[in-house]
Amino acid sequence: HWTKDVIASPDGRKLYVTVGSNSNVGENGMAAEKNRAAVLEVDRSTRRTRVFASGLRNPNGLSWNPETGKLWVAVNERDEIGDDLVPDYMTSVRDGAFYGWPYSYFGQNVDERVKPQRPGLVARAVKPDYALGSHTASLGLTFSKGASLGPAYGNGAFVSQHGSWNRSVLSGYKVIFVPFRGGKPSGPPKDVLAGFIGRDGRAMGRPVGVAIDQSGALLVADDVGNVIWRVSRAVGQ
Structure with missing residues (x-):
């Protein structure tokens, strides 16, 4: 949770920064979570910083939705309540919202483990837009505008899933594509780049960041293989 993602506003006047939590579910005290588990907004001219959105346990990849102009983020959720809870997710980020x-x-x-509770905050908690699977460690996020991978990938988002460390059956360890329509996710994800788990069950690669290069190919950073993969459309397709 010590890493940060940074993205500039379209006009370049502000920066948006993801900051992960200090803990799993606040067990170190909420004083330790000040300005954490949040997306921060930094005004470049005044250098003032404020919390743009909060209640995001470990926000990572940031990307602007080209259709709506809204900021989206990939978030890693909490651990230690089973294989299938809680799903990581991607969501639009609303100014002042609590997640x-x-x-x-x-x-x-x-989450009954958290004491004392804050029912007032829970009542206004925003439900994320799209679940990405539990413990997938979804890190990178980029929209497909500018990609030249074919019509099937024309409108949506690519998400890199670093992979689980605490699940009985591994999840993640791949790059997926989430189709969009009308500015929102519109269907199940499609695998774009997979095969990172060897026959012995060990990871040969773990996707981290994703980006579209100037030619329209998809770039994928892999911090186990120590390479950047380039995914392009096959000739003739």
Whole structure:
């Protein structure tokens, strides 16, 4: 949670920075979480910083939705309540919105481990837009505008999933594409780049960041293989 993602506003006047939590569910005290588990907004001219959105346990990749102009983020959720909870997610980020952490998840699903509770905050917790699977460690996010991978990838977002470390059956370890329509996710994800788990069950690669290069190919940073993969459309397709 010590890494940060940074993106500039379209006009270049502000920066948006992701800051992960200090803990799993606030067990180190909420004083330790000041300006954490949040997306911060930095005014470049005044250097003033404010919390743009909060309750995001470990926000990572940031990207502007080209259709709506809204900021989106990929978020890693909490651990230690089973293989299938809580799903990591991607969501649009609203100014001033609270997304639940640590008191609740996916809206008003209360995490009973957190004491004392904050029912007022839980009541206004925003439900994320799209679940990406539990413990997938979804890190990178970029929209497909400018990509030249074919019509199937014309409108949507690429998400890199670093992969689980605490699940009985591994999840993630791939790059997926989430189709969009009308500025929102519109269907199930499609695998774009996979095969990172060897026959012995060990990871040969773990996707981290994703970006579209000037030719329209998809670039994928891999911090186990120590390479950057380039995914392009096959000739004749």
